[in-house]
Amino acid sequence: MSMNRRDFLKVTAGTSGGLVLSLSLPGCAGIQTGYDEKRGEWKPDAWLELTADDRVYFTLARVEMGQGTYTGLTTLIAEELEVEPASIQPRFAPVAPEYRNPLYKLQLTGGSTSVATSWQPLRIAGASARIMLVNAAASVWSVSPGDCRAAEGRVVHPNGTDTLSYGRLVELAAKQSVPDDPGLKPRKEWKYIGKSRGRLDAEAKSTGSPIYGIDVDLEGMVYAVVTRPPRYGARVRSFDDTDVRKMAGVLDVFEIERGIAVVADKYWRARKAQDRLTVEWDNSEALDVSSDQVFSSYHKAADEDPGESERSEGDFDNAAENAERLVEAAYEQPYLAHATLEPMNATAWYRNNRIEVWAPTQAPDLGRIAAARVTDLSPDEVTIHTTFLGGGFGRRLTNDYIEEAAAVAFRVGKPVKLIWSREEDTRHDFYRPAMLHRMQASVSDGQLTGWHHQIVGPQILDWYVRNAAPAQYPWAPKFLYDTLGRVGLMAEGIATPKDHSAIEGAIEYPYRVPNLDIRHTHTDPGVPVSWWRSVGFSHNGFAVETFMDELAHELGQDPYQFRRSLIDHEPRHLEVLERAVRLARWEEPAAQGRARGLALFRSFGTYVAQVVEASVDSGEIRVHRVVCAVDCGQVVNPDIVRDQIEGGVIFGLTAALYGDITFKDGQVQQSNFHDYPLMRHDQRPEVVVDIVDSNEEPTGVGEPGVPPVIPALGNALFALTGKRQRRLPLKAQV
Amino acid sequence: MAVRLTVNGIKHTVEVESDTPLLWVIRDELGLKGSKFGCGKGLCGACTIHLNGQPVRSCSTPVEMADGGDVTTIEGLSSDGDLHPLQKAWVEHGVPQCGYCQSGQIMSAAHLLQHNPSPSREDIVAAVSGNLCRCGTYSRIVAAVESVVENQADHSSREEA
Numbered sequence: 001m002s003m004n005r006r007d008f009l010k011v012t013a014g015t016s017g018g019l020v021l022s023l024s025l026p027g028c029a030g031i032q033t034g035y036d037e038k039r040g041e042w043k044p045d046a047w048l049e050l051t052a053d054d055r056v057y058f059t060l061a062r063v064e065m066g067q068g069t070y071t072g073l074t075t076l077i078a079e080e081l082e083v084e085p086a087s088i089q090p091r092f093a094p095v096a097p098e099y100r101n102p103l104y105k106l107q108l109t110g111g112s113t114s115v116a117t118s119w120q121p122l123r124i125a126g127a128s129a130r131i132m133l134v135n136a137a138a139s140v141w142s143v144s145p146g147d148c149r150a151a152e153g154r155v156v157h158p159n160g161t162d163t164l165s166y167g168r169l170v171e172l173a174a175k176q177s178v179p180d181d182p183g184l185k186p187r188k189e190w191k192y193i194g195k196s197r198g199r200l201d202a203e204a205k206s207t208g209s210p211i212y213g214i215d216v217d218l219e220g221m222v223y224a225v226v227t228r229p230p231r232y233g234a235r236v237r238s239f240d241d242t243d244v245r246k247m248a249g250v251l252d253v254f255e256i257e258r259g260i261a262v263v264a265d266k267y268w269r270a271r272k273a274q275d276r277l278t279v280e281w282d283n284s285e286a287l288d289v290s291s292d293q294v295f296s297s298y299h300k301a302a303d304e305d306p307g308e309s310e311r312s313e314g315d316f317d318n319a320a321e322n323a324e325r326l327v328e329a330a331y332e333q334p335y336l337a338h339a340t341l342e343p344m345n346a347t348a349w350y351r352n353n354r355i356e357v358w359a360p361t362q363a364p365d366l367g368r369i370a371a372a373r374v375t376d377l378s379p380d381e382v383t384i385h386t387t388f389l390g391g392g393f394g395r396r397l398t399n400d401y402i403e404e405a406a407a408v409a410f411r412v413g414k415p416v417k418l419i420w421s422r423e424e425d426t427r428h429d430f431y432r433p434a435m436l437h438r439m440q441a442s443v444s445d446g447q448l449t450g451w452h453h454q455i456v457g458p459q460i461l462d463w464y465v466r467n468a469a470p471a472q473y474p475w476a477p478k479f480l481y482d483t484l485g486r487v488g489l490m491a492e493g494i495a496t497p498k499d500h501s502a503i504e505g506a507i508e509y510p511y512r513v514p515n516l517d518i519r520h521t522h523t524d525p526g527v528p529v530s531w532w533r534s535v536g537f538s539h540n541g542f543a544v545e546t547f548m549d550e551l552a553h554e555l556g557q558d559p560y561q562f563r564r565s566l567i568d569h570e571p572r573h574l575e576v577l578e579r580a581v582r583l584a585r586w587e588e589p590a591a592q593g594r595a596r597g598l599a600l601f602r603s604f605g606t607y608v609a610q611v612v613e614a615s616v617d618s619g620e621i622r623v624h625r626v627v628c629a630v631d632c633g634q635v636v637n638p639d640i641v642r643d644q645i646e647g648g649v650i651f652g653l654t655a656a657l658y659g660d661i662t663f664k665d666g667q668v669q670q671s672n673f674h675d676y677p678l679m680r681h682d683q684r685p686e687v688v689v690d691i692v693d694s695n696e697e698p699t700g701v702g703e704p705g706v707p708p709v710i711p712a713l714g715n716a717l718f719a720l721t722g723k724r725q726r727r728l729p730l731k732a733q734v
Numbered sequence: 735m736a737v738r739l740t741v742n743g744i745k746h747t748v749e750v751e752s753d754t755p756l757l758w759v760i761r762d763e764l765g766l767k768g769s770k771f772g773c774g775k776g777l778c779g780a781c782t783i784h785l786n787g788q789p790v791r792s793c794s795t796p797v798e799m800a801d802g803g804d805v806t807t808i809e810g811l812s813s814d815g816d817l818h819p820l821q822k823a824w825v826e827h828g829v830p831q832c833g834y835c836q837s838g839q840i841m842s843a844a845h846l847l848q849h850n851p852s853p854s855r856e857d858i859v860a861a862v863s864g865n866l867c868r869c870g871t872y873s874r875i876v877a878a879v880e881s882v883v884e885n886q887a888d889h890s891s892r893e894e895a
Contacts (some may be wrong), residue, residue, distance in 0.1 A: 066832030066869045198828050205833025206824035207769015207817065209807035212834060215767040248751070267762060268754045340836045341772050341780055341868045390770070390834030391868050422773040522831025639828055643874065647831055673777040673866060681863040684872045 035174035040176035046098035054167035061099035065392030066070035080126030112700020127182035136172035196639035201656035213360035231666035234286035298436035307521035314515030319450030323442035336432035340389020371406035394531035430530030437543035450515035458524035505540030537603035541707025579629035584611035597716030599708035606697030633696035648705020742810025745895035779865030831869035
């Protein structure tokens, strides 16, 4: 890192006494816009590129991992540009400040934010370019732009017959002034938004096109596998590679930060050779927990530390003291793995003092930091090529696999593809944290008078800032990375000053209760954790909506009527609740041997109510039907909203029925799909999705289908068996 | 060993170790990336191909067991340059989300339809139940297969008429 870059960063003591970093941006990185005469290409902004031969490219700054950005965001820009979405060629964005997610100031895809944060900027970008094209055509024809219109990639003359294609106009359009305030089309004029149109990547994904990270193929490429310590945090004490090096095709064996890399000319040869490796681990700083200890340590922490107050209204203690009854429950939820079907992988190539990385990642700018961290290179000497992702669910926000591939490639000097086995993927995940929830409710005169929720467990940002903070300041010298990590994302006061990962979904408790006390007891057993589809909402949803169900039964009320009576001040909650109940015929008894359970939960701004119908048959829980009512504001593609909610239901049910990563003496006990099962075709319920027609701002749908289905199933099982399960995963017999 | 394989109608001889899983031969020696690595143990079905007309998990099939065999992968499912009816149905029904499991899903469904042109829903579910989908596209997979079955039934009844 050269001195001049270092000069951009000044560390000063802030008025609060904390470390404040003030930064001045060098003229770095930005995306070149304008007209390129040689190539006949016009880039009106960072997203669009129109060519003289009528091609339209769209730079997609949010990765495609199944959630539908490739189609949804392209639809947004197509609508205002007035071109058919299928005629646009999306390209995955390189790392650049223009492509950062404005909510995080990082270039990452997560938090169900893609449509919400792109809704305005992409439509404005499309409209601006269209106006400039229309103005260009009007000047050619010497007519008023207001008398022209755009349609299907052409500008139409006021006479209604003459047209000019966008390609013919790009050079002239580039010379038009950029409109200050391009008006956006009213809803009634939308051609593409709000319509169920096919996914633009469906054909590539149905024909086996090589589009994923694991499919990357480079001339002269070799393969790497890494032997990592069975216990997190262990280090290599020594290793014996004598037998490994005798194996056919083995090119090199060496230690990297996370273990021992075996490099061979073929993947299978690397795997076979890896079996011959013997490693002695230094476990002095290694994880040494077992799952039962995790929960006993949580209970101990909960006893000793009431936790930080996260929301307080009225006086819960007083309400509890004066209550007729105090209802209590504790819920235990386990660690969960992401289990993306495409295992972690990355391909890296170090040459000419630069490194190129091809990877399925949710955070390419953090990937750049990861590669720089383990090499002698600075972030701007790292290029990240993002591929399609074979599932993400939060796992690929952590770029440990890029770090490994870069470390290997830096030493090997050839293109190297690193592939994890399923066993490695299961055992070296960054897990959805195990959490304990202690609930108390005070009841008087048949009314709920107080709600107390103590959340016990770790915070995810503690694990995440290491690369996230430097990614915000990629020009910061590497010796400051750790400092940046510690001061975290607060540095500019712009991104997440508060870590909500443990408490989200609990602090937004929506029901009308006069005395509320919601607390977080921060305790971390040292198991690596990260974001997992719906994050804190996933466990808080279970705690809140299970306890609401328990209270309804305590008070002798119908679970629907009980919720309804406490939420009539929240119209959007109420609407989805009533729709789901109506659609599920809640008032009618379920079929013989079946029962229904209900949950209502808002996450990522989206309101979801679900009714699950389940039975227990031959010692197995059978989920028959899940009815979902969803309010996610204005909808870009109803078909994708439906598939995301249904996918969320399957994901949530998988956790509710099977999800359980356990530790014994610091080691993960699960390894593959036989002991970490996913829901299968023959287990899936019928899923019905009802979407509220709304004029509200759009909100995310990738995650909100997950949280309510878990308590809804638990509540159905209670209705069926009369036994309350307070620990996940749920069991057929208790 | 030198292994002889006919893959999507093309004859190949590849020099690999006999225990190499067929999947890696298809992907890395022959460059056909449509068959996916998911678990390495035949548990998820992402690597499903047809070997001598049978659906097999190529990730856990040593290549020596396929010597002299006839292999069809997702890339060779349709030989006439057009999409296979199942692939068309996958696009029309918007089946894929992340898409990673879909080659395997389609290959399992294709084998079913080759042997049973009018399967029941239970037959369809049974045929694809070994194929995991983490995104949860199951209902659309079944709907897409059923649409192909219905179209074929319509087609053959028209021909009969």
